[in-house]
Amino acid sequence: MAQSSQAAGGLASxxxxxxxxxxxxxxxxxxxxxxxxxxxxxxxxxxxxxIEALALGLINLGVAEGDFVAVIGRNRPYFYWSMVAAQCVxxxxxxxxxxxxADEMEYILGxxxxxxxxxxxxxxxxxxxxxxxxxxxxxxxxxxDPRGLRKYDxxxxxxxxxxxxxxxxxxxxxxxxxQERTAKLTYDSTCVxxxxxxxxxxxxxxxxxxxxxxxxxxxxxxxxxxxxxxxxLAYLPMAWVGDFIFSIGQAYWTGFCVNCPESPxxxxxxxxxIGPTYYFAPPRVFETQLTSVTIRMEDAxxxxxxxxxxxxxxxxxxxxxxxxxxxxxxxxxxxxxLGEFLVYGPLKDTLGFGRVRVGYxxxxxxxxEIFEFYRSLGINLKQLYGQTxxxxxxxxxxxxxxxADTVGVPSPDVEIKIADNGEIFYRSPGTFVEYYNxxxxxxxxxxxxxxxxxxxxxxxxxxxxxxxxxxxxxxxGKMADGSMFAPKYVENKLKFYPDILEAVLFGNGKDxxxxxxxxxxxxxxxxxxxxxxxxxxxxxxxxxxKVLDSIREQxxxxxxxxxxxxxxxxCQIHRFLVLHKELDADDGEMTRTRKVRRVIVEDKFxxxxxxxxxxxxxxxxVTEVTYEDGxxxxxxxxxxxxxxxxxxxxxxxxxx
Amino acid sequence: xxxxDSYVTEDGRTIGPTVMEMKNITxxxxxxxxxxxxxxxxxxxxxxxxxxPNGAGKSSMLNVISGFYVPQEGEVWYKGAKRPPMRPYQxxxxxxxxxxxxxxLFEGMTVLDNVMTGRIRQMTTGLLGQAIWKGKAEREEVENxxxxxxxxxxxxxxxxxxxxxxxxxxxxxxxxELARALAAEPSxxxxxxxxxxxxxxxxxxxxxxxLDMNDEFGTTIALIEHDMGVVMxxxxxxxVMDYGKxxxxxxxxxxxxxxxxxDAYLGVAHD
Numbered sequence: 001m002a003q004s005s006q007a008a009g010g011l012a013s014x015x016x017x018x019x020x021x022x023x024x025x026x027x028x029x030x031x032x033x034x035x036x037x038x039x040x041x042x043x044x045x046x047x048x049x050x051i052e053a054l055a056l057g058l059i060n061l062g063v064a065e066g067d068f069v070a071v072i073g074r075n076r077p078y079f080y081w082s083m084v085a086a087q088c089v090x091x092x093x094x095x096x097x098x099x100x101x102a103d104e105m106e107y108i109l110g111x112x113x114x115x116x117x118x119x120x121x122x123x124x125x126x127x128x129x130x131x132x133x134x135x136x137x138x139x140x141x142x143x144x145d146p147r148g149l150r151k152y153d154x155x156x157x158x159x160x161x162x163x164x165x166x167x168x169x170x171x172x173x174x175x176x177x178x179q180e181r182t183a184k185l186t187y188d189s190t191c192v193x194x195x196x197x198x199x200x201x202x203x204x205x206x207x208x209x210x211x212x213x214x215x216x217x218x219x220x221x222x223x224x225x226x227x228x229x230x231x232x233l234a235y236l237p238m239a240w241v242g243d244f245i246f247s248i249g250q251a252y253w254t255g256f257c258v259n260c261p262e263s264p265x266x267x268x269x270x271x272x273x274i275g276p277t278y279y280f281a282p283p284r285v286f287e288t289q290l291t292s293v294t295i296r297m298e299d300a301x302x303x304x305x306x307x308x309x310x311x312x313x314x315x316x317x318x319x320x321x322x323x324x325x326x327x328x329x330x331x332x333x334x335x336x337x338l339g340e341f342l343v344y345g346p347l348k349d350t351l352g353f354g355r356v357r358v359g360y361x362x363x364x365x366x367x368x369e370i371f372e373f374y375r376s377l378g379i380n381l382k383q384l385y386g387q388t389x390x391x392x393x394x395x396x397x398x399x400x401x402x403x404a405d406t407v408g409v410p411s412p413d414v415e416i417k418i419a420d421n422g423e424i425f426y427r428s429p430g431t432f433v434e435y436y437n438x439x440x441x442x443x444x445x446x447x448x449x450x451x452x453x454x455x456x457x458x459x460x461x462x463x464x465x466x467x468x469x470x471x472x473x474x475x476x477g478k479m480a481d482g483s484m485f486a487p488k489y490v491e492n493k494l495k496f497y498p499d500i501l502e503a504v505l506f507g508n509g510k511d512x513x514x515x516x517x518x519x520x521x522x523x524x525x526x527x528x529x530x531x532x533x534x535x536x537x538x539x540x541x542x543x544x545x546k547v548l549d550s551i552r553e554q555x556x557x558x559x560x561x562x563x564x565x566x567x568x569x570x571c572q573i574h575r576f577l578v579l580h581k582e583l584d585a586d587d588g589e590m591t592r593t594r595k596v597r598r599v600i601v602e603d604k605f606x607x608x609x610x611x612x613x614x615x616x617x618x619x620x621x622v623t624e625v626t627y628e629d630g631x632x633x634x635x636x637x638x639x640x641x642x643x644x645x646x647x648x649x650x651x652x653x654x655x656x
Numbered sequence: 657x658x659x660x661d662s663y664v665t666e667d668g669r670t671i672g673p674t675v676m677e678m679k680n681i682t683x684x685x686x687x688x689x690x691x692x693x694x695x696x697x698x699x700x701x702x703x704x705x706x707x708x709p710n711g712a713g714k715s716s717m718l719n720v721i722s723g724f725y726v727p728q729e730g731e732v733w734y735k736g737a738k739r740p741p742m743r744p745y746q747x748x749x750x751x752x753x754x755x756x757x758x759x760x761l762f763e764g765m766t767v768l769d770n771v772m773t774g775r776i777r778q779m780t781t782g783l784l785g786q787a788i789w790k791g792k793a794e795r796e797e798v799e800n801x802x803x804x805x806x807x808x809x810x811x812x813x814x815x816x817x818x819x820x821x822x823x824x825x826x827x828x829x830x831x832x833e834l835a836r837a838l839a840a841e842p843s844x845x846x847x848x849x850x851x852x853x854x855x856x857x858x859x860x861x862x863x864x865x866x867l868d869m870n871d872e873f874g875t876t877i878a879l880i881e882h883d884m885g886v887v888m889x890x891x892x893x894x895x896v897m898d899y900g901k902x903x904x905x906x907x908x909x910x911x912x913x914x915x916x917x918x919d920a921y922l923g924v925a926h927d
Contacts, residue, residue, distance in 0.1 A: 036806060037817065038805075147810070148872075150871055151667075151669075151871070263815060
């Protein structure tokens with residue numbers, strides 16, 4: 001694969017794109033953040049000035065080329081500037097999940113040897129002070145929010161605005177140095193280092209070059225015709241590759257505006273106020289929104305409820321086809337227009353999707369029902385398949401070829417091959433440089449020709465050329481009788497129910513499957529309120545017999561639908577329990593991007609799985625939990641184990 | 657201690673001169689003596705707690721400070737001058753704001769509007785001017801809104817800015833009440849049992865806000881609280897009352913080791 005050593009027009013780095021934007025889009029908004037109840041704005045010209053002041057301040061502080069600068073906070077313009085400022089001075093930004101516990105942070109900061117950290121507030125400062133003794137190379141910390149930090153020792157602790165002021169004051173002293181450092185950046189310089197959460201083992205530092213980021217941003221922007229007029233809401237974790245590509249890669253490539261919410265709690269209101277044109281969310285966000293719509297409709301008056309039901313049924317019938325530009329009868333079209341006026345339009349506006357031109361979901365498979373719900377409203381929601389090592393894009397769905405069960409065609413410049421065992425391999429300009437300080441993992445993931453193993457199993461559909469993902473290659477197993485065990489497939493079906501937040505299926509190598517269920521507190525709590533069911537805690541609600549009854553019905557419906565697929569009929573759930581606690585990243589049961597760590601869950605709750613297989617009707621257990629501040633505690637519970645009816649496949653064959 | 661101009665707290669902060677001094681206060685309701693001959697001072701920038709068992713007269717004391725009760729004997733000195741008997745609103749105008757044990761907010765109004773009412777002291781335009789809302793009234797509203805938004809940001813209640821107070825849970829209402837008191841930019845902030853009825857997590861949050869308020873705005877805080885753990889962690893100096901009398905006054909460590917205080921809280925054997 002021929003790779004140009006330089007980019008077109010000398011735009012070989014993010015700082016170079018910043019300079020271009022500051023000239024080309026000088027007066028156009030680059031960042032907005034709601035603060036003090038008002039959307040504060042910075043144009044591209046302002047942004048360049050802010051970043052320059054910060055970069056000068058960083059040099060003044062002693063940041064050298066090649067140093068690692070950790071960036072820890074929620075989506076705020078200051079942190080995006082921090083990352084670009086770090087690049088300007090030749091350092092490498094390392095965004096870290098701001099909800100990481102102290103020991104996870106210690107591992108990451110220790111692994112890359114970060115000398116500096118730019119953090120949000122007292123909480124993060126405290127966390128790093130706690131672990132500082134074990135980080136010998138660590139030097140300075142910069143914080144944005146001064147609240148509560150007045151009395152701290154400020155020898156190695158600096159306020160963000162002070163660093164900027166010092167940078168402005170030292171302009172004459174350092175500007176030449178800064179310009180030289182920025183000019184030295186090439187297409188092969190490191191753009192960012194992102195730690196992948198990994199569903200197994202310790203996080204690995206994925207090194208992405210300017211080439212990876214800029215080429216991927218360019219290709220994907222062209223693929224979806226993204227321009228400078230787009231508006232996005234940046235709310236996904238900054239340490240996640242997706243946010244880096246959307247809020248920095250594509251934003252700097254096309255010059256569009258990045259909007260930051262006021263606080264995580266106001267995200268929905270802010271989304272509505274901004275009305276993004278380009279939107280990205282993992283399936284969980286869409287699930288949560290659908291859950292809240294369902295709950296609110298259940299609380300609405302009978303008239304509204306009937307209207308909603310009626311028009312949603314119509315949207316389900318023709319909405320998707322209208323969006324794809326397929327022929328639809330004139331009467332149906334007219335009725336859809338009326339529905340748009342009465343239901344779909346207001347609903348989209350409430351959800352903040354009124355202006356969405358391109359929407360993506362990725363990270364995990366989305367339930368087809370959820371996916372089609374949004375499509376039927378006329379929201380151009382599509383799927384893509386990607387990973388950190390590919391700088392996101394491996395495949396994506398082109399407009400008009402959107403389906404719930406595929407992830408689309410290879411993205412521009414991406415080559416894909418499927419190995420004999422079904423594992424997907426890719427090669428692209430976005431292919432990562434290496435895992436930092438980990439040549440063994442680099443070698444086992446990326447071969448000499450640049451092919452990268454994804455760890456996912458899938459196949460190309462013959463007629464459409466779309467890629468279909470079956471499951472994580474290592475999660476797919478076999479049942480005792482040799483039939484296929486694909487847990488994700490069943491779990492996704494369960495998670496479609498608003499009541500079910502998370503599900504984990506077990507059964508690899510066994511004769512039948514059992515499952516753990518996590519209830520969704522919002523949905524089930526609302527249901528309990530309407531049915532006069534009193535409960536004092538999550539645990540009590542999760543163990544309520546009526547809740548178990550309703551979950552059982554849902555499990556049985558899923559069993560019926562699973563049984564319809566002869567290949568997977570063995571994955572029906574024979575027994576289940578509702579967990580007494582939510583699976584949580586703080587307890588290591590999930591990744592920070594909220595994917596279940598199957599092996600850890602299996603190990604931690606071994607007693608519960610054994611009880612499910614033993615046929616007992618209840619089980620007592622004690623579970624260790626970790627609080628947000630790192631303290632540990634334990635909760636004990638007695639869980640009821642339920643049987644669920646399964647559709648006998650043998651009987652079905654006989655009936656046929 | 658009251659002879660010094662300033663002192664240094666247990667955690668190393670320097671506290672300013674006296675802003676308020678209670679001199680030999682006695683408060684009677686008919687024949688019942690609620691407060692008997694109590695004297696203490698509140699200094700600028702400190703967190704001053706008044707504690708005591710049930711019925712000790714803590715709330716009565718707070719009501720004397722806020723002007724709700726006028727003591728039969730004794731003097732209240734505020735900012736170097738003796739305070740004549742006053743109506744509560746006049747006391748508020750002098751810069752003393754308070755929260756209530758049983759939340760007293762406007763239930764039907766939004767959080768934002770409730771907090772805005774705390775700015776009444778900073779508004780000079782009259783009813784008519786406000787109604788026409790041109791020029792000065794508009795300018796004033798913008799300035800006050802700005803101040804209020806800073807407090808909303810500070811107390812992290814952005815997400816409920818437009819929510820009617822009646823729909824909020826108890827812990828949040830408490831926080832809104834604090835926001836309203838803070839909006840008045842008081843020179844002394846009186847908190848009547850700010851942690852009552854809260855769970856551990858809410859108490860921790862509230863403690864953090866109280867400390868941050870004191871740190872950030874330099875607000876002088878006088879609070880009544882039941883939860884001894886909280887009081888000892890938060891306050892710089894503590895007044896202990898029992899049966900309407902002062903039985904202790906000093907730093908948390910001093911108070912903790914005071915035999916009269918220990919007896920009042922743990923009880924003594926009558927023999």
